[in-house]
Amino acid sequence: MKIKFLALLALLLLVLACSLPGMTTSAPPDASATQLRELEIQVALAGTQTALALAQPQPNATLIPEQATAIPPSTPTIVHLTTPGEPPAFYESWVTDRDSSSTAPQRAANGGENFDQNLYERPFNATAMDIYYPDLDIVYARLDRGGGWVYVEIETSNVRQSGGMLGNYGVEFDLDVDGRGDWLILASQPKATWSTEGVRVWQDTNNDVGNDFPVSSDPPQKGNGYDQLFFDQGNNPDADIAWARVSPSNPNYIQIAFKHSLIANDNAFMWGAWTDQGVFKPAFYDYNDHFTHAEAGSPLPGLTNYYPLKALFEVDNTCRMSVGFALTGEEPGSCPVFVPTPVPPTHEPPTPEPTPTIGLY
Ligand SMILES: [Ca+2]
Ligand SMILES: [Ca+2]
Ligand SMILES: [Ca+2]
Ligand SMILES: [Ca+2]
Numbered sequence: 001m002k003i004k005f006l007a008l009l010a011l012l013l014l015v016l017a018c019s020l021p022g023m024t025t026s027a028p029p030d031a032s033a034t035q036l037r038e039l040e041i042q043v044a045l046a047g048t049q050t051a052l053a054l055a056q057p058q059p060n061a062t063l064i065p066e067q068a069t070a071i072p073p074s075t076p077t078i079v080h081l082t083t084p085g086e087p088p089a090f091y092e093s094w095v096t097d098r099d100s101s102s103t104a105p106q107r108a109a110n111g112g113e114n115f116d117q118n119l120y121e122r123p124f125n126a127t128a129m130d131i132y133y134p135d136l137d138i139v140y141a142r143l144d145r146g147g148g149w150v151y152v153e154i155e156t157s158n159v160r161q162s163g164g165m166l167g168n169y170g171v172e173f174d175l176d177v178d179g180r181g182d183w184l185i186l187a188s189q190p191k192a193t194w195s196t197e198g199v200r201v202w203q204d205t206n207n208d209v210g211n212d213f214p215v216s217s218d219p220p221q222k223g224n225g226y227d228q229l230f231f232d233q234g235n236n237p238d239a240d241i242a243w244a245r246v247s248p249s250n251p252n253y254i255q256i257a258f259k260h261s262l263i264a265n266d267n268a269f270m271w272g273a274w275t276d277q278g279v280f281k282p283a284f285y286d287y288n289d290h291f292t293h294a295e296a297g298s299p300l301p302g303l304t305n306y307y308p309l310k311a312l313f314e315v316d317n318t319c320r321m322s323v324g325f326a327l328t329g330e331e332p333g334s335c336p337v338f339v340p341t342p343v344p345p346t347h348e349p350p351t352p353e354p355t356p357t358i359g360l361y
Helices: 002-019 029-055 059-069
Strands: 093-096 138-146 149-156 168-174 183-188 199-203 228-232 242-246 253-259 269-276 315-317 321-323
Touching (some): 093 269, 093 321, 149 269, 183 269
Antiparallel strands (some): 138 149, 168 183, 269 315
């Protein structure tokens, strides 16, 4: 563009020179005037185009500095506003579970297993059952509410042989007491202090945990179990919903704390504790709907058709206990309730009303 402009300018100067008085030219005067006018127009046009071209943004000159100063994508930072306090000394609800440490040398569970009723006692590896995981063996679990938090403490038989609590520990809630779990919290390898790291909360949004018959085994599973990962280690608009830690007072106790608002401040519900390392797939809950008994295997040597453990292994759970109401024992998945047989009345002092007690399972 510049070269063309300069060439036209040189031509114009030449024509002007030729038109000057005293200079000889072969072209007639009127022809020179016409040429001069055309050249003037062309020079003006070329000059405008050159100016426009120079005014255009130069891609290479402008984009490179923008790229150089672009802000790199940042990693989202989880900001915590509240942390759970100290769990209460007294728990309002509790449940016991079988301790299989004594039968582990025989590669067997110490009871506490009823596959058909979604009750498992399987703190062993599959098939060989020659590894017993004391940190997966629940022996006690307790729950309390306070200060807007719900606290659950899971007591296991012991820490793992290699040291520490290395499984996934959690609690399942059935809020409407229909036998179908509604919320599941599982904490992976909790730390020494309260942390949301490894803590996940799932919800069953379409009420299909339990398949056609809640609690009871009725494979094959037709639904999607726990289908929504509601809280993933703090990645939530509320980063403080659920936490876990190893108890500062006992290395084989796991403590979980979550905001009561997670379960809509419900004050009448069922809950049970879990350890789940082998399968650890909330979408497969209930496991006795996802697996047949033959597929899952059994930790009970007496069940020769099913023993040993197969697809369902390294898992333990408890029966479900109530909060906010007294169990009758008729609730699906509930812990057994033993009511003592009333003693026949005598003539002496009046017999007090029998008090329901929760039996060991
Ligand atoms: Ca147990
Ligand atoms: Ca339910
Ligand atoms: Ca079922
Ligand atoms: Ca579901």
